[in-house]
Amino acid sequence: MRRRFPLFVAAALLAAWPAAAQPILTHLADGNDWKRSSVDQQRAYLAGVSNMISVGAAWDAKNAPGAEQTFSRTAQRALKHSDTEEAIRLVDSWYRANPTQLSKPVLSVVWREIAKPQFPPAK
Secondary structure, three states: OOOOOHHHHHHHHHHHHHHHHOOOOOOOOOHHHHHHOOHHHHHHHHHHHHHHHHHHHHHHHHHOOOOOOOOOOOHHHHOOOOOOOHHHHHHHHHHHHHHHHHEEEEHHHHHHHHHHHOOOOOO
């Protein structure tokens, strides 16, 4: 039995090798994806963004207690009064007003149109 386990691990690693060698492709949801999505899918996307920010802020609170200016904490403060339906309306409006910018990631639109306006003006 002891000899089988290392052999199993070696076989598993060897089988996973091609997957590890593949380049990591990332696609951020953009305006084209947003326009093709149902309202429920848009809500789910925004819920995922919200969860990501909440988890990041919790991690920051535990692992970087003195660092108040992390992305997650800043985003959480800026978005805390946001409403999902209003966010959908703002993102929809932005892509309608900027039809040549459908390749811009939805997250960028959320940041610029919803979060950033909540910051106090720079001095």
